[in-house]
Amino acid sequence: MIESPSPVTVAIVEDNPKYQAFFTEAVKSDTRFQLMGTAGNGAEAKRLADHCRARLYLVDLGLPDISGIEVIRHISDTQPEADLMVISMFGDEDNIIASVEAGATGYLLKDGSREEIVESMLAILQGGSPMSPMVARKLLSRFQAKSVQAAASPAPKVSATSTALTAREVEVLRLLAKGLTFDEVSTSLFISAHTVAQHVKNTYRKLSVKSRAEAVYEAARAGIIEM
Template structure:
């Protein structure tokens, strides 16, 4: 309970069963006072024009417009009101959209009366209550992605380029390498140029060293 009286709460949900469940959770708590309930966005905006409550419990799937619009309107016209979404949507997109619109909390409709009461008290105390399932979604989103390992040279060089590299590393000339591999000298020369480019080197010695460092050749 606030120093100046009970916490005022309004409920917005088009489903009669869930709306009554939320209202019952509020009225059963001596620290809370139910100011009103609405079954669509238009009625909710009228309700909020009459009084900016401390906490607004709002569903996202309203019949006349999205609950996100209600959240944005309340944030603009009743900045002191904390908005807590209570909905069936369990996907990450709805959570993020709600938070971006200005919601301070996000509960699922399977929350018990005690959980609803506790969430309202927490939000007024400066917290941001979020259902455990939704919190896990957010943690996964902001968890750092694993840094991909640098691709191995074997994946960069073709099988033929590796064969050419192995022969050239023995100190043979392009013509000698061509004879061993049954290729034309021009083809071997092209492979050598591609090897230099892919390994980012400019000479045979550098190519041999880099290939050895990457595990392509036993030095």
């Protein structure tokens, strides 16, 4: 008898009861997901994350006590193997960039349907970075502006110490750059997911970054990996 894969664990961070109920319905509507809990503020979110260690977090930014960005940073630092998707009313560039830099791998505005949320959750688990069209457009504009600026000035020197990645760390980073999830990297390299997470933590520290996207970008700029 072939056993079906275990459902993906999910936690929700949202202070608005209406939206919290909506996101809860979205998660529970698909048997591939298992809701581990909900939190209505930042302090609760940190406790929930430390306790349940979910695979995927849906995080609102406008929490009553602290910014959701701080919650994202906390989870990203303590659980680098987890994926974090922002679902927020805030679509301004500052919040988008701050969320991505803190460790978010997806960013949706609160105008999506339940089906769109489920599709985005599945996409993020497959190594994608789902974003609302307006969010993607703002990120693209920001990236294009930085590319023009970088082309007009010499590339900064990267210290040998900061980029002294081990062969295994480079191998893990290459696979992540191809869109593989932590579990897929673990299977591909015949190492545990915990070991993958530790390699990623070391890579973040050496490259002075806080997210997978930043790590891939900086490693490519330094010539450590090819895109």
